[in-house]
Amino acid sequence: MKTPLHPRPLRSLTAVASLLAALCAVPMLLAQSDDFEDGNDTGWSHYQPLKDFGAGGVFGVSGGLYRLSAPASPAPELLGPQRIGSLRPEKTYRRARIQAEITGWRTDINQAFGLIGRADKLGLGTTEGYTYNYNSVSGFHQINLVQGEQATRQVNESPFPLNPAHRYRMVFLMAERILVGHLYSSTNANIPLHSVAGMDENFEQGISGVFAFALTAEHGLDTRFDNYSAEAVGTLRATVLDASPAVGESPSEDIGSVTVRLADLETSVVPETIRLEIDGKSAAFDLSEEPMGHRVVHTPAKPLDPKAAHRARISFDDESGPQSFEWVFGAPAAPAAPVLLSSDTLGGTPASVVDAKHDPVTRTFRVPLAGSARFFRVGDTRARRWNRFVIEGDQLAMTYE
Numbered sequence: 001m002k003t004p005l006h007p008r009p010l011r012s013l014t015a016v017a018s019l020l021a022a023l024c025a026v027p028m029l030l031a032q033s034d035d036f037e038d039g040n041d042t043g044w045s046h047y048q049p050l051k052d053f054g055a056g057g058v059f060g061v062s063g064g065l066y067r068l069s070a071p072a073s074p075a076p077e078l079l080g081p082q083r084i085g086s087l088r089p090e091k092t093y094r095r096a097r098i099q100a101e102i103t104g105w106r107t108d109i110n111q112a113f114g115l116i117g118r119a120d121k122l123g124l125g126t127t128e129g130y131t132y133n134y135n136s137v138s139g140f141h142q143i144n145l146v147q148g149e150q151a152t153r154q155v156n157e158s159p160f161p162l163n164p165a166h167r168y169r170m171v172f173l174m175a176e177r178i179l180v181g182h183l184y185s186s187t188n189a190n191i192p193l194h195s196v197a198g199m200d201e202n203f204e205q206g207i208s209g210v211f212a213f214a215l216t217a218e219h220g221l222d223t224r225f226d227n228y229s230a231e232a233v234g235t236l237r238a239t240v241l242d243a244s245p246a247v248g249e250s251p252s253e254d255i256g257s258v259t260v261r262l263a264d265l266e267t268s269v270v271p272e273t274i275r276l277e278i279d280g281k282s283a284a285f286d287l288s289e290e291p292m293g294h295r296v297v298h299t300p301a302k303p304l305d306p307k308a309a310h311r312a313r314i315s316f317d318d319e320s321g322p323q324s325f326e327w328v329f330g331a332p333a334a335p336a337a338p339v340l341l342s343s344d345t346l347g348g349t350p351a352s353v354v355d356a357k358h359d360p361v362t363r364t365f366r367v368p369l370a371g372s373a374r375f376f377r378v379g380d381t382r383a384r385r386w387n388r389f390v391i392e393g394d395q396l397a398m399t400y401e
Helices: none
Strands: 032-034 045-047 058-062 065-070 083-093 096-102 111-120 128-135 140-147 150-159 168-175 178-185 194-199 206-214 221-232 239-244 258-263 275-278 286-290 293-298 309-318 321-330 339-343 357-359 364-368 375-379 386-392 395-400
Touching: 032 083, 065 083, 065 206, 083 111, 083 221, 096 111, 096 206, 111 140, 111 168, 111 221, 128 168, 128 178, 128 206, 140 178, 140 194, 150 194, 194 258, 206 221, 239 309, 239 321, 258 275, 258 286, 258 309, 275 293, 339 364, 364 375
Parallel strands: none
Antiparallel strands: 032 221, 045 083, 058 065, 065 221, 083 206, 096 168, 096 221, 111 128, 111 206, 128 140, 140 150, 168 178, 178 194, 194 239, 239 258, 258 293, 275 309, 286 293, 309 321, 339 375, 357 364, 364 395, 386 395
């Protein structure tokens, strides 16, 4: 059974709410972005409504990640569950593309987190706007309409559980009444892993940011964001919502079908131009209509081998011309070899350590003690953690998990 967005309708979306009662109308500026490599969150406005009750939030930048955390609400029957947010008040958007990467959230607490856009009338009982969030326990992705500080309508929702050890990019598109939430892997920016989309015409503009809120009264919050940006968006072209098997997916059983969902946004797919290729060969498909577009389903004469890597490509025309999308599924590609990155300061730009010696069996890097580097991390496609540092003669040996 899926977990509801919030257990107490009036207060759980105070996470989306108040979202800084101090914020107000601001001048129009250029696009916003923050990769947090400078080690601070200058330019962000904090929302922590339970601070005066001894349960304020913590907004920290470490290792290039923006961490939002907070303890459980001290009096949920009076104050509601915990909530926290951080917004960029200097820019108001009507048509926007908001995005941030997520990774490393706590899995032992029931929380939802993500992006908020068109936020306005910020304050207790008054906040309005739209959220695109992921619910960490239920695995549901949602777009919600927020009115009077409540999630009054789920514009759309669907399940797609995530792995907190991986890195994902959430993208929230808003243009007129069209609302789209895309989830991408860190290795494919061309086609989403999963999407939710819908329409609503209640709110036209507002500010943007990131947020989290507890889905149960006894839980606090702990999640991390990276590479945030927000910018005005042009025409939203027809696009791919997602595919099955998904980007990088390695099915455990024979693959009996390949499915692609297409969405008509501000332009529309021309059905007769749709082409699907699997492993370089044209693939026949069945086409059916969906509420916002089409579903393409290819059923191979013989199921595809899940132990082999497969490359798929779908193309089509819309009013603006041709588009194509590619992805790989099946046997996973060989993982990239880990490299050692270093910087002189915590917020410094990391660079490869060219004289590092790597032992993949013991997962150990050895580097000369000479030099000014003081901060190290492993750079590859997996989350890593150091577990041992030893000085061996004139070298530093660092072992990771």
